[in-house]
Amino acid sequence: MTTTTGIDLLSSASFAGGHPVEQYRWLRENAPVFWHEETDGPGFWAVTGYEQIRTASKAPETFSSWAGGIMINDFPPEELEFFRSMILVMDPPKHSFYRRLVGNLFTPKRADRWRDSIRDIVTSILDEASEWTSCNLVEDIAGKLPSYVIAELLGIPRSEGSRLYQLTETMHGAPDVVSDEQRFGAMREITAYGAGIRAEKIADPAEDLASRLVAAEIDGRTLTEQ
Structure with missing residues (x-):
């Protein structure tokens, strides 16, 4: 049975045979909001529960993509500033505004073409x-x-x-x-x-x-x- 000692979402060994679905399952069932330690970093929250993810995705003022980026790695200020120019690292309303530039290209009708x-x-x-x-x-x-x-x-x-x-x-x-x-x-x-x-x-x-x-x-x- 997987326990917290068996959770490692940073090691390539965990993904050697594909996604570590048993780790995901244990997290969803036992710790949908889990503090994950890092060897060379401050650690991060692994959020795996549907309701928790849904809540976080609807509250960018608290769970910001812009503040620290969307990568686990902690980037130096100059690299983070570069990332902030990407639409994935923008928060609404700026994200929504830029997304409209290309959004109509990805409707089902356009995609069918x-x-x-x-x-x-x-x-x-x-x-x-x-x-x-x-x-x-x-x-x-x-x-x-x-x-x-x-x-x-x-x-x-x-x-x-x-x-x-x-x-x-x-x-x-x-x-x-x-x-x-x-x-x-x-x-x-x-x-x-x-x-x-x-x-x-x-x-x-x-x-x-x-x-x-x-x-x-x-x-x-x-x-x-x-």
Whole structure:
């Protein structure tokens, strides 16, 4: 039976066989609001109960994404400031305001228009994998699909979508696997890539999400590079 001594949501070993569902189950049933210690940090609250998560998500003034970011890692002030420019790290009403810039692209009706394109992407991934003697299901198939779809939406090459996926995985890697230097390096590479895409879409706009964001206006002003 899992007890508090068996709870470790930071170690890569806990995820070696997939998500530690038994740890999640124990937390939900016994400690839906659980104080999780950190070896090299102050610790954090692991909230796993549905009602508790629902309550927290509706009270950004208390449970803020902006105040400390959305990562377990505690970022230095300059890195945290960078993160605060991301929509995921904004609190309402600012979060809601920026979300409206792209929200209508993700309605069921608009998403249905991507059906054929996504089917083609799936087919191309499976065609490629079928020529191999073996593959990693997560990296070579499951990981490629969202990467390629996002690349299509942004209007960038699929190979670059895969690279962004790898960088995102590095940013979210377990602290015993990914160093702060590697994590911040991935952040810097993504930032530099975004700046390049912005310049490209300003010079040659198209019918894609990146071009839409470059041209978007808030109170008569376009978005800044950051």
